[in-house]
Amino acid sequence: xxxxxxxxxxxxxxxxxxxxxxxxxxxxxxxxxxxxxxxxxxxxxxxxxxxxxxxxxxxxxxxxx
Amino acid sequence: xxxxxxxxxxxxxxxxxxxxxxxxxxxxxxxxxxxxxxxxxxxxxxxxxxxxxxxxxxxxxxxxxxxxxxxxxxxxxxxxxxxxxxxxxxxxxxxxxxxxxxxxxxxxxxxxxxxxxxxxxxxxxxxxxxxxxxxxxxxxxxxxxxxxxxxxxxxxxxxxxxxxxxxxxxxxxxxxxxxxxxxxxxxxxxxxxxxxxxxxxxxxxxxxxxxxxxxxxxxxxxxxxxxxxxxxxxxxxxxxxxxxxxxxxxxxxxxxxxxxxxxxxxxxxxxxxxxxxxxxxxxxxxxxxxxxxxxxxxxxxxxxxxxxxxxxxxxxxxxxxxxxxxxxxxxxxxxxxxxxxxxxxxxxxxxxxxxxxxxxxxxxxxxxxxxxxxxxxxxxxxxxxxxxxxxxxxxxxxxxxxxxxxxxxxxxxxxxxxxxxxxxxxxxxxxxxxxxxxxxxxxxxxxxxxxxxxxxxxxxxxxxxxxxxxxxxxxxxxxxxxxxxxxxxxxxxxxxxxxxxxxxxxxxxxxxxxxxxxxxxxxxxxxxxxxxxx
Numbered sequence: 001x002x003x004x005x006x007x008x009x010x011x012x013x014x015x016x017x018x019x020x021x022x023x024x025x026x027x028x029x030x031x032x033x034x035x036x037x038x039x040x041x042x043x044x045x046x047x048x049x050x051x052x053x054x055x056x057x058x059x060x061x062x063x064x065x
Numbered sequence: 066x067x068x069x070x071x072x073x074x075x076x077x078x079x080x081x082x083x084x085x086x087x088x089x090x091x092x093x094x095x096x097x098x099x100x101x102x103x104x105x106x107x108x109x110x111x112x113x114x115x116x117x118x119x120x121x122x123x124x125x126x127x128x129x130x131x132x133x134x135x136x137x138x139x140x141x142x143x144x145x146x147x148x149x150x151x152x153x154x155x156x157x158x159x160x161x162x163x164x165x166x167x168x169x170x171x172x173x174x175x176x177x178x179x180x181x182x183x184x185x186x187x188x189x190x191x192x193x194x195x196x197x198x199x200x201x202x203x204x205x206x207x208x209x210x211x212x213x214x215x216x217x218x219x220x221x222x223x224x225x226x227x228x229x230x231x232x233x234x235x236x237x238x239x240x241x242x243x244x245x246x247x248x249x250x251x252x253x254x255x256x257x258x259x260x261x262x263x264x265x266x267x268x269x270x271x272x273x274x275x276x277x278x279x280x281x282x283x284x285x286x287x288x289x290x291x292x293x294x295x296x297x298x299x300x301x302x303x304x305x306x307x308x309x310x311x312x313x314x315x316x317x318x319x320x321x322x323x324x325x326x327x328x329x330x331x332x333x334x335x336x337x338x339x340x341x342x343x344x345x346x347x348x349x350x351x352x353x354x355x356x357x358x359x360x361x362x363x364x365x366x367x368x369x370x371x372x373x374x375x376x377x378x379x380x381x382x383x384x385x386x387x388x389x390x391x392x393x394x395x396x397x398x399x400x401x402x403x404x405x406x407x408x409x410x411x412x413x414x415x416x417x418x419x420x421x422x423x424x425x426x427x428x429x430x431x432x433x434x435x436x437x438x439x440x441x442x443x444x445x446x447x448x449x450x451x452x453x454x455x456x457x458x459x460x461x462x463x464x465x466x467x468x469x470x471x472x473x474x475x476x477x478x479x480x481x482x483x484x485x486x487x488x489x490x491x492x493x494x495x496x497x498x499x500x501x502x503x504x505x506x507x508x509x510x511x512x513x514x515x516x517x518x519x520x521x522x523x524x525x526x527x528x529x530x531x532x533x534x535x536x537x538x539x540x541x542x543x544x545x546x547x548x549x550x551x552x553x554x555x556x557x558x559x560x561x562x563x564x565x566x567x568x569x570x571x572x573x574x575x576x577x578x579x580x581x582x583x584x585x586x587x588x589x590x591x592x593x594x595x596x597x598x599x
Contacts, residue, residue, distance in 0.1 A: 030119075030123060031119060034107060034119050034122055034123075035106055035107050035119075036106055036107075037103070037104045037105070037106055037107050037161075039126075039157060040103060040104070040157055040158050040161075041103060043154045043155070043157075043158075044101065044103050044158070044599075045103075047154060048151060048154060048155075051144065051151040051154075052151070054145070055148040055151065060278050060279055060280075061279045062255065062259075062277055062278055062279065063277065063308075064259060064277060064304065064307065064308070065307050065308065
């Protein structure tokens with residue numbers, strides 16, 4: 001029983017450590033994206049030009065009625 | 066911990082644009098790529114405020130992820146089908162621009178309110194696109210939605226809890242024109258290619274262009290139009306109803322108001338007929354209990370708004386500039402008592418504002434030099450104008466015209482009285498309350514400015530608004546007589562090709578430097594090219 005408790009505590013600590021590491025990694029990655037304004041650069045220089053090219057090639061059903 | 070944060074703040078302060086402007090080492094524009102308006106890196110605001118801004122950014126990212134997750138196929142189809150959907154990708158840049166220079170309490174209030182907008186708007190986009198027949202939704206699924214003109218207060222639709230109101234123009238035009246200055250010129254060109262004159266209001270031209278370009282979502286089985294708020298734009302509704310092609314009722318809004326004797330009977334009758342039209346077309350009965358529930362929510366919001374105004378009159382408030390006006394505009398235009406989350410946000414914000422008032426908190430480090438009342442529409446949002454005048458010249462925008470919309474209370478017990486209040490609400494809607502509808506609405510500028518202890522009035526001058534052009538000289542004469550510092554800021558509303566953002570900023574630059582002989586707080590904000598920025 002004593003051994004079991006120790007093992008559970010150890011597993012919990014391991015899990016918490018992993019969660020902490022994942023959390024830290026998540027923070028580092030997202031904070032770098034945030035501070036470097038990388039998502040906006042991607043949108044402005046890559047995504048929007050691609051979408052605009054598509055929109056410009058669309059054949060729209062333009063009429064008054 | 067406090068000492069550590071203080072140490073880091075001290076070491077990194079040279080990256081803070083406010084500190085840089087104060088110390089002659091640059092400023093807000095130093096971190097931007099010219100022309101594109103893309104920031105090289107985000108604003109360093111000190112450890113606490115930067116971490117708060119980061120957490121708020123993350124929260125908004127999650128709201129967008131949730132939107133895509135709610136209807137992934139429809140959202141992707143929406144991006145592929147609608148040009149205006151692509152513009153929503155500029156939202157993060159928009160938020161960054163709006164809250165430049167915000168610190169401490171004003172940053173917290175601004176983000177609480179902005180997140181409510183992002184949360185509501187993303188939910189709304191997901192819902193509408195997943196019910197859009199153009200994107201594959203079935204007729205039956207789509208028929209729960211009621212397309213209606215954007216200037217009608219949505220509150221009346223809360224009496225139909227099984228139906229979902231869709232202010233038709235808000236997604237492709239009314240909101241997105243604030244985020245991206247380049248989207249509406251495309252639709253304006255579509256309208257003009259059919260012979261629509263180029264000197265009409267660009268909002269009306271853009272909405273017409275969206276209709277002609279077949280870019281409104283296809284939802285609902287009957288449409289509620291209006292005569293639109295501006296006299297010049299009545300044609301817009303005509304083009305839209307023809308193109309949408311659904312059975313429609315035109316809720317003709319009174320052109321004279323502020324008069325219970327003359328206008329109220331007419332407005333009341335229109336509201337009754339609008340409700341009867343929805344009942345007949347959608348086969349449902351108006352539910353007064355559901356309506357009263359929402360009316361209580363809008364009353365609570367309006368009570369908060371009036372309390373906020375008392376703080377704003379003093380200057381000891383964290384509810385400032387663009388954050389205040391954009392939130393009020395969205396809350397009125399797209400929520401109107403229908404979303405309890407906004408009441409929750411309002412309660413939290415009010416607690417903060419009460420504390421700020423007690424502590425005599427001054428926003429922007431107390432660097433405000435002038436208090437201005439702003440009479441400005443969409444052009445002040447895509448230019449992040451209130452933020453710019455604060456950061457560049459120290460002019461606090463105490464209140465904007467969009468914040469003065471319908472704040473009358475709604476009766477929550479008697480249907481007859483409630484209809485009257487609802488009718489009054491239609492008379493205080495967007496634009497109806499501002500540029501048209503009687504001399505008192507325009508003349509009220511001076512009263513608002515006086516009541517909010519402003520020494521300046523900044524009046525946006527839409528060069529295509531025939532109604533307001535007629536009073537141009539009179540406003541200038543009145544400003545002189547009443548002793549207000551007064552600046553007309555020319556703009557072409559949603560067409561930034563005619564009057565650029567820098568042209569608008571120059572109106573203020575010239576007045577502040579030539580007439581008042583003042584120096585800017587941040588010289589990097591005086592002259593810059595952001596012509597290709599969203």
